[in-house]
Amino acid sequence: MRIVVVGASGNVGTALVRRLRRERGVELVGVARRLPGREAGEPYDSVEWHSCDIGAPGAADQLGVIFAGADVVVHLAWQIQPSHDQRILRRTNVDGSRAVVGAVLRAGVGALVYASSVGAYASGPKDQPVSERWPATGVPGSSYSEHKAEVEALLDEVEREHPGLRVVRMRPGLTFQRAAGTQITRYFLGPLAPVRLLRYGRIPLVPSNRRLRMQAVHADDLADAYARAVLGDARGAFNLAADPVLTPELVARHFHGWTVPVAAPVLRGAAALTWLARLQPIDAGWVELALHAPLMSSGRAEAELGWRPAVDSVTALRDLFTGMAERAHTGSPPLSAAPALPGRPAGLLKARPAGEGNPY
Numbered sequence: 001m002r003i004v005v006v007g008a009s010g011n012v013g014t015a016l017v018r019r020l021r022r023e024r025g026v027e028l029v030g031v032a033r034r035l036p037g038r039e040a041g042e043p044y045d046s047v048e049w050h051s052c053d054i055g056a057p058g059a060a061d062q063l064g065v066i067f068a069g070a071d072v073v074v075h076l077a078w079q080i081q082p083s084h085d086q087r088i089l090r091r092t093n094v095d096g097s098r099a100v101v102g103a104v105l106r107a108g109v110g111a112l113v114y115a116s117s118v119g120a121y122a123s124g125p126k127d128q129p130v131s132e133r134w135p136a137t138g139v140p141g142s143s144y145s146e147h148k149a150e151v152e153a154l155l156d157e158v159e160r161e162h163p164g165l166r167v168v169r170m171r172p173g174l175t176f177q178r179a180a181g182t183q184i185t186r187y188f189l190g191p192l193a194p195v196r197l198l199r200y201g202r203i204p205l206v207p208s209n210r211r212l213r214m215q216a217v218h219a220d221d222l223a224d225a226y227a228r229a230v231l232g233d234a235r236g237a238f239n240l241a242a243d244p245v246l247t248p249e250l251v252a253r254h255f256h257g258w259t260v261p262v263a264a265p266v267l268r269g270a271a272a273l274t275w276l277a278r279l280q281p282i283d284a285g286w287v288e289l290a291l292h293a294p295l296m297s298s299g300r301a302e303a304e305l306g307w308r309p310a311v312d313s314v315t316a317l318r319d320l321f322t323g324m325a326e327r328a329h330t331g332s333p334p335l336s337a338a339p340a341l342p343g344r345p346a347g348l349l350k351a352r353p354a355g356e357g358n359p360y
Contacts, residue, residue, distance in 0.1 A: 007077030054096035124294020173215030181323020
């Protein structure tokens with residue numbers, strides 16, 4: 001079985017490669033803008049690699065050649081940074097996804113498994129989980145969410161016009177693993193965040209708001225769900241999250257801190273001002289998404305994929321925090337320990353391009 005993973009070098013991609021290597025009769029092909037070097041070792045050395053910038057002109061033709069003979073294409077590629085240049089993000093996330101889908105159709109691939117997200121959903125409840133029927137129309141004000149929703153709409157159209165193509169949409173919560181510690185710090189916190197304090201297992205102060213209730217899943221558990229979708233015959237969307245729901249109170253209790261009530265306008269304003277000053281790398285749209293993304297039920301994944309996460313959300317968060325404190329990284333470019341620019345902390349003044357992968 002020939003499986004092509006677009007964005008195989010990122011947070012989810014590396015976990016999926018590890019998982020699929022355990023399957024007999026699987027031929028793995030990885031596509032990434034920046035390829036792991038020979039020194040990266042496992043799991044990268046067991047993959048047939050191709051370099052492709054999916055948002056570049058002519059990418060669809062290049063991908064069509066790579067996809068020839070594939071049984072399944074898994075589309076994970078997504079850019080989070082540079083957040084100050086929405087043109088670049090749209091080029092990869094929306095235009096690049098369109099190129100991937102077009103190449104899948106032209107190459108006659110039988111199945112497409114797409115990395116959607118809880119971020120694709122419209123604003124929803126925080127007191128009860130929603131099913132996959134909740135509208136995937138995005139949260140206004142979050143470019144990440146709007147782009148995810150736009151690709152979901154594209155897939156709706158593809159499914160109507162090409163019913164023979166098996167399309168699977170994976171909608172996970174926040175995705176954590178130790179090896180992504182450096183990447184997630186770089187993409188979401190920036191160089192000024194005191195992540196070394198996490199080595200003591202403490203977060204002194206946790207911002208609290210009644211709508212800051214989020215879900216997470218460990219990358220290895222998410223990879224298992226992907227593998228089940230790739231190797232099986234499932235279609236449609238699947239919510240993927242581990243228990244318990246991560247609330248400020250729960251995080252403060254497990255990491256020996258105190259909650260500090262913060263109103264939503266203050267959270268938005270602080271994110272906007274520090275982002276505009278380039279003190280941290282995420283704009284207020286990420287706060288908007290955190291406040292409005294609904295809680296999800298993973299019942300369909302349990303029933304149809306036989307999927308149950310082995311790692312609870314608190315343990316997954318602890319694994320990530322350990323990786324952040326230890327500056328954990330891998331030989332994959334997106335997960336590497338990217339050096340700072342000369343004379344300037346990384347992430348300040350000029351955003352650094354992101355690699356393929358979907359950390360949310």
